[in-house]
Amino acid sequence: MSPNPLKVNSKKEPPLYRQIADALLSGIRDGLFPVGTLLPGELELIERFKSSRHTVREALRVLEDMGIVKRQRGRGTLVISTEARPAFVQAVRDPRELFTYPENSAFRVLAEGSVGDDDHWPARIGDGVDENWARIAGLRTLHDGSPFCWTDIYVLPDYAAIAQQLGRTKRPVYEQIAETFGETVQRISVEICAGSLTGSRAKALQVDEGTPSLVLYRRYCGNGNRLFEVSVTEHPADSFSYSLEFNRGWQAAEHWSWSK
Known part of the structure; x- marks a missing residue:
């Protein structure tokens, strides 16, 4: 049996949707899913990662927020980049x-x-x-x-x-x-x-x-x-007035910590 190239790393035990997004991102950066190609469909990802549809969709949403993929109704999830796009964010700790x-x-x-x-x-x-x-x-x-x-x-x-x-x-x-x-x-x-x-x-x-x-x-x-x-x-x-200040950063929920 051939090894699964999208193996989840459970050592740090982050939330499953983060593990799935991490594995998919590694696959994209390693050339398993080149820019311009589609990721496996939701049903295949559910089976591959033994997860729910909601969890898989949350992982894809994370990648879309990063600017890595674009989800297209009726077609699938298209890989559009290997690197997260920068964004302007406001960090609110409290x-x-x-x-x-x-x-x-x-x-x-x-x-x-x-x-x-x-x-x-x-x-x-x-x-x-x-x-x-x-x-x-x-x-x-x-x-x-x-x-x-x-x-x-x-x-x-x-x-x-x-x-x-x-x-x-x-x-x-x-x-x-x-x-x-x-x-x-x-x-x-x-x-x-x-x-x-x-x-x-x-x-x-x-x-x-x-x-x-x-x-x-x-x-x-x-x-x-x-x-x-x-x-x-x-x-x-x-x-009353309210001012906003945004700093250049990586568009991220909980701050992305992924690498190749």
Whole structure:
């Protein structure tokens, strides 16, 4: 029996999809799959690596993100390069690095209830939140009491008691939920959009009705990729800005460490 040229190295025991991607990348660089040719099909890779379809697809996604292959519907996975393409990336080691507020600011709870009680429940919150979720509303102010943003925090009903802890610490709500209820943050998504301040929000922030605003939606998923918190923070447009800095690096999830 001839040796399998795509043998998985299990010494370091990385995730299986990484092992598969590593083996395929070695095959590409060794000329087993030259540029312009197709990789073996998904079913063949599933059999060869004794893995699931999901795992094989994740390995191919990794190679596609690196710029090594291009997946084509109905045709297969085409090898387009032997080297990963450079990209510009932003490294975030801690979620708190996203949209941090001044150290001298504080959050003050103004209202508690359920989503069903909120006339301003934004449709943009999306799927996963229903009228039974708990809502905590409040203002973030500077040390002199000047308000600079309104925040609505929506959490699973079982986590409603977290409202009693807010204001006592400057730690983010998702951290307090993780510690108190045993959640593990698996994914955070952030959306920024334009809005305008009206009603009680405009009054609380001491601005005129219709003042342009910048709205941040943060969605936190935890154990089992379950959504457990959504926060909606609204700032008068002239009181908040956010800058991004990207450094040249290799497009990589968990940083590629592969070589020939």
